[in-house]
Amino acid sequence: MTLTDIAPSVFETVESEVRSYCRAWPVVFEQARGSRLYDEHGRSYLDFFAGAGSLNYGHNNPVLKRALLDYLAGDGVTHGLDMSTTAKRDFLETFRSVVLEPRALPYKVMFPGPTGTNAVEAALKLARKVTGRETVVSFTNAFHGMSLGSLAATGNAAKRAGAGVPLPHVTRMPYDHYLDGRMPDFLWFERLLADPGSGLDRPAAVIVETVQGEGGINVARAEWLRGLADLCRRHDMLLIVDDVQMGCGRTGDFFSFEEAGITPDIVALSKSISGYGLPMALCLFRPELDQWQPGEHNGTFRGNNPAFVTATAALDTYWRDDTLRDRTLARAARVEGALGDLLGENGRSAVSFRGRGLVWGLEFADGKQAAAVCRRAFELGLLLETSGPYDEVVKLLPPLTATDDELDEGLGILARSVRHTA
């Protein structure tokens, strides 16, 4: 037929070769509601990717949608730079009362540009500025973004190669489990820090994800995170948690580091903070670190007010009590069980699984098998993506608001896909 036949052409002829997800899912999406996307022919897809973690409350969540439509219809300020607006005030007050105060977190809130990489760039700048040091420590298989500052802290070789210039000032340490327990935690790191001959210039900060999403759903133990926080304190390094993908309830708690009982010095938030998939990012830090000059870091879209409106609605709706958190934790057990069954049954191709809250990874022997599973899942109506250094890990990031039936449906399709491709 015609429209479809012609339609893709503009993507192929005009859009850059850099496009990626559209290659795995070769349809044109038109609508989205809750846990589902619909293509232009009305076919529905269960979304277990959720905007790479940007849609924790589902697509076009009706409560947030109502708030957004009202705000836009009423000619609320749309683009606000860093002017004070009522929408920003509502957000700040809500964030303070719903998120910060109940957790006794003393953070100041910065609005960097509205993307994760910008929040990370701001965090790294601030850490370097405050400490007067240049080196930052990041971890194997970390992903922190694609602008030069955050790309330097990212591990992926292909993405690093895109920089076209060296990416200095970052030293790499092994993430939890990286050496399979064959070296005591932080032995190497601490030795380097303690030894004036080690060659490690004293770091400004350590930046860490509590669960590495792009890196292959690598889950740090709470104990490891506490060890890291302790190391930072003892060696006077700032601890930055990049909670861009794992924050906003993905692991159960609002912040992914709560479980470990640590308080990072700086936190980067983005993706699901607006709750509606609108670009928004925050950088949080201890008040004594708030040594910015006015405008020293800025960005045109740091005051994306429609995002403040949906963010406020999301906090109001989902974080005034523990309902969502508890449900997410409960579902973690459900997913874990399903994956356990699946692995028991299909140990030939899938080799292991791990996760926390509603982020899970099913590791295959290689990237080819993982891709085949995702391809089959897509045919069966389920959107899944891979991650990991070899794209060998199938990643499960369903909306936190998915129903039990949707969760079961997705896990069922996954199981079938594994079976079909094993």
Next chain:
Amino acid sequence: MTLTDIAPSVFETVESEVRSYCRAWPVVFEQARGSRLYDEHGRSYLDFFAGAGSLNYGHNNPVLKRALLDYLAGDGVTHGLDMSTTAKRDFLETFRSVVLEPRALPYKVMFPGPTGTNAVEAALKLARKVTGRETVVSFTNAFHGMSLGSLAATGNAAKRAGAGVPLPHVTRMPYDHYLDGRMPDFLWFERLLADPGSGLDRPAAVIVETVQGEGGINVARAEWLRGLADLCRRHDMLLIVDDVQMGCGRTGDFFSFEEAGITPDIVALSKSISGYGLPMALCLFRPELDQWQPGEHNGTFRGNNPAFVTATAALDTYWRDDTLRDRTLARAARVEGALGDLLGENGRSAVSFRGRGLVWGLEFADGKQAAAVCRRAFELGLLLETSGPYDEVVKLLPPLTATDDELDEGLGILARSVRHTA
């Protein structure tokens, strides 16, 4: 009173000291329509800043608003990563037929993260990747963004100092008029390029703004831009135009470089491309430069579909004919006349003015005087900002859709503000 008294407190107590515009305009804005913003007490402000050039079609433009509300109400895809969507297809088709084809521009379109700095980071990466060289040339008083890659190409010392690390791989050249004509154009640049002993490593690219907004409304002559394009061609350097602030009609034509008759190799667009103040950015480049690997540069919010919808509506409404362009050029003369009168009358404090289309700068002897004028203008209900290395230039960026009366009103307030503070 109460609400107001308390209201600001959350900005002061919770928001980071990095906030800036809100300090010059110490009110809480609530609504916006066309050329005006309204604070929470209903006071109206004529906006001659227009979201730093992000609101060329005014606040909450009704045509775009209709399209946006319909899209959101109909549960169109909001967050689309780089999936193919009907909204993206509409945008690409419209951009091709309304912008690219009529200008015989052969560009491929890349959606980097939705901010200007991200579009610049992508442009610099691509130029380095394609050429295999590291050095990029930028100009005195350039502003290209705040993440490390684009900040390296930015001139402002205070903003550079925020990096906390050296910003290498960029060589600076004098922008047009920088040396007051005391050196022939490009003499120094060409000498360095031609001389294998000069110490200038062969550049991958030159990045330039046709009018430097943050740098103080410095306007490059068409002839200078042509000379630059010619130099790039002769020395095999890519020419990148950062049209983030000056594109989308700000200088009259859709692209600010059209007047000079040049075709850059790479163009960065953002700010007004969505037309509604929603975060969106594009990177355009010659097809032979499209050497990206899939996903080699990415970003969570590169598929901000609501922005595609308003961008499409903006192109449909304003760029299918020359009406807006011609009106902008006509108004340039009107502003020029008014500033000429003002300077004639107030030569004591204002020292010069310059501009193109609807971007103008009125330079004062120092930053204090410029600040005083903006302060007084604010009291009189007009939003103005300063720019330039000493913040000594009052910047005029009215919406292109401002009415004649609004334009006159703003120019009148400006004149009064200058008078009051001289």
Next chain:
Amino acid sequence: MTLTDIAPSVFETVESEVRSYCRAWPVVFEQARGSRLYDEHGRSYLDFFAGAGSLNYGHNNPVLKRALLDYLAGDGVTHGLDMSTTAKRDFLETFRSVVLEPRALPYKVMFPGPTGTNAVEAALKLARKVTGRETVVSFTNAFHGMSLGSLAATGNAAKRAGAGVPLPHVTRMPYDHYLDGRMPDFLWFERLLADPGSGLDRPAAVIVETVQGEGGINVARAEWLRGLADLCRRHDMLLIVDDVQMGCGRTGDFFSFEEAGITPDIVALSKSISGYGLPMALCLFRPELDQWQPGEHNGTFRGNNPAFVTATAALDTYWRDDTLRDRTLARAARVEGALGDLLGENGRSAVSFRGRGLVWGLEFADGKQAAAVCRRAFELGLLLETSGPYDEVVKLLPPLTATDDELDEGLGILARSVRHTA
């Protein structure tokens, strides 16, 4: 008194504060012969520092002296840039027949500037040029020199701080024994190399000392060196051995890596290569790496012909058979025994010792104790220096040509010094 009282003043008033050894040994030296230095008052000092390893054949070795005096008296070319000279030819022919051919080493010989740091700079340049990669791996507590290229590979924090700029492009790995065997050899290194998400950009080369002199006389096991060579081969990294201090017989064999049976891709030699304390350095590499353009690395004093003359005489005298080598190895046992006795007796302050050939370190609990021992030894007529990250290791580097009596005398003074200061 007069001369002495006045004499030091020019050092204090005119020479820079950067001077260091003269502070520990506050006399003015005038003459030197064999294993002894003499101050201007004729007092003799047994030299167990040997020019930091530059005087393996003793001070003013009479055989070399004869050759040098003859050459100078006969107006042989003194300064030869990189012109072909008979002195250089003699050296090259002798080096080939005495050093390279018997060991089946296929190396080309480069004369960089006449210092160790210059040989290292040349080695690193060549490795990066040939591989097209930027990263070099060096080890904890490595010392490779003080110019920016070699300083980047050096571990010492105080020396690194002198650079005044970041020292990028070098990644640090744990030297042998660094983690006390709590991690399998090369586990971390190999994991990083094998994992495309590790963040380690593929290294051009690994640079290593077989025994770290400045780093505290850390001795790598032959097995560890073989593991490293194997790792380099498997991962296509060049192996550079910095044999500046440990080469020329210090550990027994001419090259310190012979014991391990490995063949580095590149070797840096300096210090004792001239044999007479004259500045000279070599960079050796596999012929297929000899991809230099003529003059691509150069230096005014790379043709220090008097040094070629003494170097040739030294090779002729000491390396045409195994006498020196065997004697050095035999003495290793003697020193080891003496240090063992000393430790047994004085375990309170000295905590351990290690070494190979005639390079040994006696480690104390802290730098203060090590300094006190050296101070006392100086009073007793023995020159000793410290090394290690805390200057906690007393270093023994007697001339290889020291007599048995001198060796015993020195060890005896050391033992007394430890006793006196314990």
Next chain:
Amino acid sequence: MTLTDIAPSVFETVESEVRSYCRAWPVVFEQARGSRLYDEHGRSYLDFFAGAGSLNYGHNNPVLKRALLDYLAGDGVTHGLDMSTTAKRDFLETFRSVVLEPRALPYKVMFPGPTGTNAVEAALKLARKVTGRETVVSFTNAFHGMSLGSLAATGNAAKRAGAGVPLPHVTRMPYDHYLDGRMPDFLWFERLLADPGSGLDRPAAVIVETVQGEGGINVARAEWLRGLADLCRRHDMLLIVDDVQMGCGRTGDFFSFEEAGITPDIVALSKSISGYGLPMALCLFRPELDQWQPGEHNGTFRGNNPAFVTATAALDTYWRDDTLRDRTLARAARVEGALGDLLGENGRSAVSFRGRGLVWGLEFADGKQAAAVCRRAFELGLLLETSGPYDEVVKLLPPLTATDDELDEGLGILARSVRHTA
């Protein structure tokens, strides 16, 4: 024949391809006296290259030779690290009384490693350390050395390419005459310094040669040097003069900057400082800059005592009065006249000449012609080298001690060589 036929083979088979001068002068040199070198067959060559400026007092100068032989014969300390020795004391006292005091120069004296590049590395380190800034300004066609720190300040593209890593932290300015007077001196530099938006990070220092030797014998006017010194003072940048090649009388005065009446903050000396072609280097600086920690910059051969001995003898012999200086200046006129005549006669191939003291350059239309002239001169028994970005400048660096006859002889051969190759 045999010996000669075989002899070169070791250079070709064992020495690295990096060798360069030996390619232009394909003989094996054996002896040298005064202004002449002799090859192994006894053929004599008049040396107008003088060890690239390292042999200002000729080869094996008999006065210096006597002192050296006596010192070596008497077992004076040869290798002294930075120990105090009588030879060093003699040198320091002589340097103070003969060089520093008569010129009222307050410098402290540092002995870095014994090469020019090491002196420059030390100078740059110190400037960065003292100011806490990273950027250094150097000039087009500058040559400062080949280790990474000094190479970054060097202009030559081929030499820079050898680094294999980017060479950051240096900004280039036009040397005197670079733009043929089409821009006022320092207009660009001063504009950048004065403008906080220029993108030039505040420099630690400016490093300059008063005459660029490798760069093509470019001679800065005294007035330009004074302008530069003034600029440095006004903008609080340290002024470093690299007098490695032009110092020690090459331009007439002991320091090449004396003519301009300026006092640099830091001076790098090497090449002819030992006077005998022995490796030696000095770094001189104002006492208030002497902020080194002991050993913060070091090097094994910084105490090359034989070089101290010849350096002292050279100062004693040539710098206690103005004889050498005056003779050099007088000869400048003689060379200038001869080159003027030559140019008048041969304007077809030689295009211009310039120089000061006894350093002169004769510029040809291209490098091929300059090479042909040098080749012909070699056949006629004169050693000449080229320099400049295209190797298009024949360089004249006769020993300052050349006799009038030798000077005339060399100029005569040069003239004939030009004639033969025109």
